[in-house]
Amino acid sequence: MKNAVGRDIPEEILQATGKDVFRGSHAMDGKEFRRDGARVKPVINSEGSKLLPSIKDALLKCEIKDGMTLSFHHHFREGDKVLNMVMEEVHKLGIKNITICASSMGSQNNPIVYMIDDGTITNIQSSGVRGEIGKAISEGRLQGLAIMRSHGGRVRAIESGETHIDIAFIGAPTADEYGNLNANGGKANCGVLSYSAPDALYADKVVAITDCLVPFPNWPHQISQIYVDYVVVVDEIGDPSKIATGAAKPTSDQRKLLMASYCTEVVKRTPYFKDGFSYQTGVGGASIASTISLADVMRERNIHMSFGVGGITKPMCQLLEEGLARTLVDTQDFDEYAIQSAATNPNHHYITAGEYADPFNKGAYVNKLDFVILAALEVDVHFNCNVVVGSNGVVSGAQGGHPDTAAGAKCTIVITPILQGRIPSVCTDVTTVTTPGEDVDVVITDYGIAINPKRQDLIDALKDSGLPLKSIEELRDIAYAMTGEPERVQFGERVVGIIEARDGSIMDVVREIKPFQFAD
Amino acid sequence: MKNAVGRDIPEEILQATGKDVFRGSHAMDGKEFRRDGARVKPVINSEGSKLLPSIKDALLKCEIKDGMTLSFHHHFREGDKVLNMVMEEVHKLGIKNITICASSMGSQNNPIVYMIDDGTITNIQSSGVRGEIGKAISEGRLQGLAIMRSHGGRVRAIESGETHIDIAFIGAPTADEYGNLNANGGKANCGVLSYSAPDALYADKVVAITDCLVPFPNWPHQISQIYVDYVVVVDEIGDPSKIATGAAKPTSDQRKLLMASYCTEVVKRTPYFKDGFSYQTGVGGASIASTISLADVMRERNIHMSFGVGGITKPMCQLLEEGLARTLVDTQDFDEYAIQSAATNPNHHYITAGEYADPFNKGAYVNKLDFVILAALEVDVHFNCNVVVGSNGVVSGAQGGHPDTAAGAKCTIVITPILQGRIPSVCTDVTTVTTPGEDVDVVITDYGIAINPKRQDLIDALKDSGLPLKSIEELRDIAYAMTGEPERVQFGERVVGIIEARDGSIMDVVREIKPFQFAD
CATH class of the missing domain: 3.40.1080.10 (Glutaconate Coenzyme A-transferase)
Incomplete structure (x- = not known):
């Protein structure tokens, strides 16, 4: 079915995703929907701390299992260490069929591309993907579908419940033991935690990962304790010097x-x-x-x-x-x-x-x-x-x-x-x-x-x-x-990814690449 | 049925409210629930302003109707003017059977007690009620039930969906035309807008009422534009000099x-x-x-x-x-x-x-x-x-x-x-x-x-x-x-209100008062 930008969206993709074709940027203006709600375990107990000794402990406490959706932010860009660190532990536990819902992914995630090939990661939702993961998607190695969303579209997907996050992981430059998180004042800072905000609100479980534990209450904070289940301290969450890689220099061109x-x-x-x-x-x-x-x-x-x-x-x-x-x-x-x-x-x-x-x-x-x-x-x-x-x-x-x-x-x-x-x-x-x-x-x-x-x-x-x-x-x-x-x-037939419009409809599809064939 | 503090909660009240008896302050610790979700109309249009000329216009835009739940905050305490102002307009429209969900009510609300008697207001949910409204409840003049909740219990009721707010009204000392609200920097300030935060998040419609419109973006803000549907400017939202009435003086007693x-x-x-x-x-x-x-x-x-x-x-x-x-x-x-x-x-x-x-x-x-x-x-x-x-x-x-x-x-x-x-x-x-x-x-x-x-x-x-x-x-x-x-x-038989425990169970009931009768 052709959409508003003239792209033909295959019926089987519309059926598989339950999505509509893109009908124009303002088609959904004023169309009421109901916000999703997280499943929350209340913490009434005044004794508890949220500190856990390791990422593995957090995964077990969150009852990680096959088929879950895990979310991550990319504020450290090419310096991010959290996504790989968590996925290594998921892999060690033998968990399969994970959907990654990341605000973005890049060449920093090259080390986990083998998890696509062995079925640990079967679906990816991201603003985009660079490096080896992008290549794996385009080569058709991801079993499921890659969904590419804008930053705003990602929030929409999460709040509308289209993507329900089971466990959100938030790399936090500072955290206190009760889960107040900030992007500054730590060993490795990233300025803001903006992309994590919807994850905190709508994920069932939220795990903060920090390399700088500070006294309670951590002020100012960008993510509040009321949304965080567990806090894990690790050696290093990111390398801020790699945030600016390849961008943002005054030009003389x-x-x-x-x-x-x-x-x-x-x-x-x-x-x-x-x-x-x-x-x-x-x-x-x-x-x-x-x-x-x-x-x-x-x-x-x-x-x-x-x-x-x-x-x-x-x-x-x-x-x-x-x-x-x-x-x-x-x-x-x-x-x-x-x-x-x-x-x-x-x-x-x-x-x-x-x-x-x-x-x-x-x-x-x-x-x-x-x-x-x-x-x-x-x-x-x-x-x-x-x-x-x-x-x-x-x-x-x-x-x-x-x-x-x-x-x-x-x-x-x-x-x-x-x-x-x-x-x-x-x-x-x-x-x-x-x-x-x-x-x-x-x-x-x-x-x-x-x-x-x-x-x-x-x-x-x-x-x-x-x-x-x-x-x-x-x-x-x-x-x-x-x-x-x-x-x-020249592309193959198989659709390996979709380009999602802001409102969740399908703007375009991405097909498997194939070797270029010259015309006779 | 007797609860954990030995109070006998009548079966008909348990049935009417769907509530459990209080089983101890920590009975619900760790018991999973699912957060409620508001019904939201997306604003994708980049042209719109949220300003409306009057409270009546806001009520009509929000499609006010009989039986709705309206919410209010009490940060101005005895100086609050917003609750009465809104209810007067609701009354003029002939709307009946309103549930008021207020963070608290007091003698400042005496002027609207007649709306209890004429069926405009039939249910009240509040931290407590002083003055004429309290008297009306205790005299059995409220057709429905008064629910008295703690500040934390109110948030629980709203986020769990037990109370679904149709329209929240937020008296805001400052607002911009797109709904960023703050408690300071205006003509009449109240310091914080804390009690309105859950209303903003979980109400279907959110109307800001201000007497001080400021340029966009209003910074800092305590309530974000993303939760506000409409902004109305009025002459006066509150009198801060009445916040401290009868409290907080150093004592010589x-x-x-x-x-x-x-x-x-x-x-x-x-x-x-x-x-x-x-x-x-x-x-x-x-x-x-x-x-x-x-x-x-x-x-x-x-x-x-x-x-x-x-x-x-x-x-x-x-x-x-x-x-x-x-x-x-x-x-x-x-x-x-x-x-x-x-x-x-x-x-x-x-x-x-x-x-x-x-x-x-x-x-x-x-x-x-x-x-x-x-x-x-x-x-x-x-x-x-x-x-x-x-x-x-x-x-x-x-x-x-x-x-x-x-x-x-x-x-x-x-x-x-x-x-x-x-x-x-x-x-x-x-x-x-x-x-x-x-x-x-x-x-x-x-x-x-x-x-x-x-x-x-x-x-x-x-x-x-x-x-x-x-x-x-x-x-x-x-x-x-x-x-x-x-x-x-000595009380009459009729239950006019319940004291809700933090977790939503029933701590006690409040019965209709009756004239004191001496024993023979």
């Missing part, structure tokens, strides 16, 4: 600086750029460069940001310090500067993943965004974006907050160089749709800028700007003229 | 000062009085005096409180300022000094009513209490306390956190003068049991101190103290010797 200057020129000409505007940007070099150049315009015009959202990086913190941003609301820190700011700056605030981006609550921060500056692996002539499946057909990226912020922001800008390596970024049809074109307003490349035709207001605002405005088809043609029209990636 | 000194002598001789101890006290003159005299011992011995809980008053804030208390965790402010402290002292922390006292979550602060100092209208020879039904048989008090803290604290001390007016406070059987004797360790009167026989450890710790230790029966006898044994209050 002329192509990126050009796109950044285009972005600033676009932003400052829209009606939303006025005192009190709100703003989110990613961690790509061009995004960060555009934040820095936008700051010059803000100083010049005495315009202040009411709040910045993120995904926070050093340049955003510097806007806050300078007073150009009044507040930062933070669901993830992308560098150690941002972690330090989250811990110390009174105007740098922790928000939960639900507050950030959940499409099913009574209104998330993304709904209040004026601008979001995003990247993409591919954008097509329908303005659909792909941020998950690489040009080789392998799952190697993550939805993150891309579809959430794109849907919420009044002006969604996607920056991408017209070629990524030798592959066109602007194309006729993206390999896999992750963010629908209806939510993408402006595409900025190093060869010109395309505005979504449905945004006549933005076209009017920019038509006399002198900027190199082009149609999205013209951008595609420029790309194809340089590389030739690329052959499409 | 020699009888109270004597009991306070007894209390300090008891506390300092227990093994729990050491650096890092935790402490809660009420607002009675003797309680406050004992906090002040305990501080002298703390200074002398260089002992610090790790955290104080409350129900916060000025003397507790002064302990914090002096560094004698490291932290205050706050669910209610009893004077304007405490409100100011909550707004400004970084070690004075907001906690939710669930974090404070809920017996059904994974561990509340009351479980971590070393000492709680409480008052009571009556204590009997089984150490049972009554804090709800006055000596005339009329509902005129509130459970508050009494049963919660008594159950949680390692040392629960009840201070009461041996006579209240001309009525004995220590008696053979309390009129109505609100806190079970198993949770009361020490009773301090102006005529001596009784220790619960099951606490041999405390008896040993105090036996050589020189304090006037007596058995509870001796204290009763002293009281009766002064007044004679009082005739018991």
Whole structure:
């Protein structure tokens, strides 16, 4: 059955998942649902401590068994040690058929790829998957299905009960013995615990894993004792120096600086750029460069940001310090500067993943965004974006907050160089749709800028700007003229994963890769 | 059927309520239940504001109808204006058969007593009820049943789904147009919004009522936008000067000062009085005096409180300022000094009513209490306390956190003068049991101190103290010797209310009052 972005979703996948096809970003607006409820064992006893001597003890106390769903957060990104550590213990107990519900996974999880092959892990739900796990999924080695969800979509899945977490594991930079958890003040800090907030609320069992036990009560805390069953102390939960790996450095790449200057020129000409505007940007070099150049315009015009959202990086913190941003609301820190700011700056605030981006609550921060500056692996002539499946057909990226912020922001800008390596970024049809074109307003490349035709207001605002405005088809043609029209990636028949829309419907499917076969 | 405190609970009440009899304070420890889930209408739309022009509009948007359950908080105590204001609009719409689920009600609600008589309000769930509403209940004028719950018990009722709130109304000292609410920074502040936290989480619809709209995003906030459907601005939500009415003044009453000194002598001789101890006290003159005299011992011995809980008053804030208390965790402010402290002292922390006292979550602060100092209208020879039904048989008090803290604290001390007016406070059987004797360790009167026989450890710790230790029966006898044994209050047959235990079982029933009849 074809969905609202023209993708044909196989009947057997709709049946197997019980899901509907994607019917548009706002199809579920105002459609009542009932929130899920965790199964809780009350702690009335005033004597108990929640400390347990090991992860194994916690698994046994939580009555781990085959088929359970275990959840994890990825605030330590490539420095995370908790997911692997827990899964090693699950594996030692001989448990099979586990569903992992992680806020994201990456190459830090390469060491547990063998658990896919031996049936310990049979389903994966994540924002995305990089590294060996992504390869295993794309090679069809996961027995079940991979579900790729946005950060907001993950909260929706959990609170609606679609994903019921049996045991949530929360790596906590500090914890007290009664389970008050914080992201700062420990040996290894990650700034915020936002992605764990829905897990704490909706999981039956919640296990905190820390390497820094502090006296009760741990203040401030981001996760409350009332949601935590057990606390385990280990040697090391994460390596914060690996949080910023490969991201968030100021760029000197002329192509990126050009796109950044285009972005600033676009932003400052829209009606939303006025005192009190709100703003989110990613961690790509061009995004960060555009934040820095936008700051010059803000100083010049005495315009202040009411709040910045993120995904926070050093340049955003510097806007806050300078007073150009009044507040930062933070669901993830992308560098150690941002972690330090989250811990110390009174105007740098922790928000939960639900507050950030959940499409099913009574209104998330993304709904209040004026601008979001995003990247993409591919954008097509329908303005659909792909941020998950690489040009080789392998799952190697993550939805993150891309579809959430794109849907919420009044002006969604996607920056991408017209070629990524030798592959066109602007194309006729993206390999896999992750963010629908209806939510993408402006595409900025190093060869010109395309505005979504449905945004006549933005076209009017920019038509006399002198900027190199082009149609999205013209951008595609420029790309194809340089590389030739690329052959499409060839996939096998088996569906190995789905790209879930924010509201839980199916945006696209991901199929097994197969060796490329040339036409006769 | 007789319960664990010997009260006979009529079968028809067990059947009508579906409740069990009270089987002991820890009977439900570890008994799994499933949390309730609110019915939510997602707000995906990025255009909407949540502002509505009037309470009537909010009622209509929430589809108010006969038989609904509406909830309210009482942080403004006698200065609250929101409950009456909302109910007047409900009444104007001709709605009938409303259940009010309030964290407490008092004489500020006298103006709406006519709504009991005309069937607008047919059920009341509250910590307690003072004034005209209490009188109406005791006179049998409420068509349904009054349920008196502790602050922790209220959270349990809501999260377990026993009470499903259709519309929660939250009087908010500040709000932004998207529903981020705070208790400070407005025209009329109340320090914390703790009692509203479960309402926000579990009510289908949540309406914020404010008299101070602030720019988005309102930071810090205690209730998040993700739980709020609508925001209404009114002229005045409350009068903070009436929060402290009749409470919390330092006493010069020699009888109270004597009991306070007894209390300090008891506390300092227990093994729990050491650096890092935790402490809660009420607002009675003797309680406050004992906090002040305990501080002298703390200074002398260089002992610090790790955290104080409350129900916060000025003397507790002064302990914090002096560094004698490291932290205050706050669910209610009893004077304007405490409100100011909550707004400004970084070690004075907001906690939710669930974090404070809920017996059904994974561990509340009351479980971590070393000492709680409480008052009571009556204590009997089984150490049972009554804090709800006055000596005339009329509902005129509130459970508050009494049963919660008594159950949680390692040392629960009840201070009461041996006579209240001309009525004995220590008696053979309390009129109505609100806190079970198993949770009361020490009773301090102006005529001596009784220790619960099951606490041999405390008896040993105090036996050589020189304090006037007596058995509870001796204290009763002293009281009766002064007044004679009082005739018991005479009730009619009809059960007009129940005293609910923390875990939802029935501790006692409250019957209709009737004119006193002398024996022939």
